[in-house]
Amino acid sequence: MAKQHQASPEARQGATIYSVAEHAGVSIATVSRVLQGVTVVSEPTRQKVLAAVEELGYVALGAARSLAVRHHEAHGLVLPELSGPYYAELLMGFEARAAELAQSVVLVLTDSRTDLAAAVRQLATRVDAIAVFGSAPISADVVRLLRAKKPVVVIAGEPQDGVEAVSAENLESARELAGHLLDHGKRRALFVGDPDSGPDIHNRYAGYVAAHRDRGLDAAEPVRVALREAEGTAFAQRMLAGAYEADALMCANDELALSIMATLQDAGRDVPGDVAVVGWDDVMTARYVRPGLTTVRQPVHELGALAADRLHELVSGEPPRSRAQTLPTQLVVRSSCGCRAAT
Amino acid sequence: MAKQHQASPEARQGATIYSVAEHAGVSIATVSRVLQGVTVVSEPTRQKVLAAVEELGYVALGAARSLAVRHHEAHGLVLPELSGPYYAELLMGFEARAAELAQSVVLVLTDSRTDLAAAVRQLATRVDAIAVFGSAPISADVVRLLRAKKPVVVIAGEPQDGVEAVSAENLESARELAGHLLDHGKRRALFVGDPDSGPDIHNRYAGYVAAHRDRGLDAAEPVRVALREAEGTAFAQRMLAGAYEADALMCANDELALSIMATLQDAGRDVPGDVAVVGWDDVMTARYVRPGLTTVRQPVHELGALAADRLHELVSGEPPRSRAQTLPTQLVVRSSCGCRAAT
DNA sequence: CTGTTAGCGCCTTCAT
């Protein structure tokens, strides 16, 4: 019996449990046993097997193992995209925790998919559970459909029946941030960003409204723009043209705040003198610009880890939680709000 | 003999090919046929099957299919981490192309792994091919070992025997960038960053050296610091303390350049007057700081896509290319080099 | 055109 375990050009497939068994002079059942480490195996044979495994560099084929044990030891993660630090950080937290739990992570980015529903269904056939980002353009139907087959957790979205959710706090922090602006004496603060772009933004706007209400003030309607750099620039230009009257801008995220601030400054406006600008996320750029951007830091890494955790427990049979789990955020005060902070 | 493939109504696992077959009153082979769409099936039965598939929401189990066809329809990607826009963009490019090619992507981040070798071996059992980032702390041994089982392509690294590489151009662009600095009259330009942190950086330093040689100048030894924000700040402080004499700093990447520039400016130094600072990558922050950071833009997205492409072709049986494929980069001149650009 | 059947590689009772 010629051994073809040498890395011959075409026999790339590697050793199987059979070749290991033969090599060690035992049955495949024994090989499986020492590898699973569940049943007891006599030390001598155990060593023989281990030696064979080592020599042939054997690793069980994922598909075969999955088929036999009826699960994949993998988690799926569905995110819109990865530009900006938010999603990347979330992914890092998710991946790190998944790694600790010995789960592979297979990633799906919705922005690059034409047939998202198909992609998600596909994903469901290769993982044990799936975490999907709340604002991802996935119809609630798909989520529900998914949930029928695999455990699902929504990140930064609303919990639905049977689908639990994890997120960072928004409303109270937004209320605090908006309050901070108002306490600087600003009386025409505008909320820039579309509350309909997701539960997160929705709640930030709600906090903005609440802060006004707290002080017996009227909150303005939100300026509905997408959370992208280009939209911020466009908005700022409209503002420079006199389309908006405001002495403070509470932006839905830093990307928006940063582009708006830069455009305003380039046109000679003083920030925060003429108009204060604050954001949300605390991206790297926020601490490099002058004035430093006042914003809110979210525990994004932890959020990702939490999602991976919950997925694992759900797979382990734990029942889904009905209430969303919310992680606390932190107000980061720099100078763009009107404060004279260090930076 | 009894078939027990009946999908009990509440079977959480979902429908199997058997339940679909039964539901449609045909054999599993027929179901498989219409789904694979290879062989011809009479239109009537075809419709019956499709209807059953639809009603049961059937999707073939990934593991079973993989086992039968002997491949996974998935690509693996090994990256160090995801902070900063570089890796995230690379991943997006990779994922997008993989999606087009109908390949799932399973991601492994080395920074979060304690046993990297094991993680990579594991990965190899669930994908058809693997792309690993060149500077990832993966010993050449592991790569070679991997290559014996699956096609591998190295991103931004040196091609090894049987392992092809894709990368962005570094040497010539660096030569151009360094030359630009020298042509501004700078005579004590320092290279900041460790050339040993990867082939990319190595070549950037080589370009720096070449530019000097081109002009009959002597190139200084590199200031070996890690490519992280904190290291940049520390370096800048040493420089402010008089440890280095320089009128220009060519930093290995933008993160370094940005933190150095900020620290220098905070201490009252004029950039680019007292000292010019340039980076590499063209991250978002680079265009928001003042002066705008002169840097080099890499086609990161395309690089990721190229890697996915090559993986796919390698899996399809195409032979590996011996020469590395290099994508062109672009010098982005702003003001931190001494030019009086728009920003 | 369609059904039957033999694997794919591994895990897991069930005997021994």
Next chain:
DNA sequence: ATGAAGGCGCTAACAG
């Protein structure tokens, strides 16, 4: 303690 044998769900010959 170890071996034999039956699936896991699906694809792909091979017969009809």
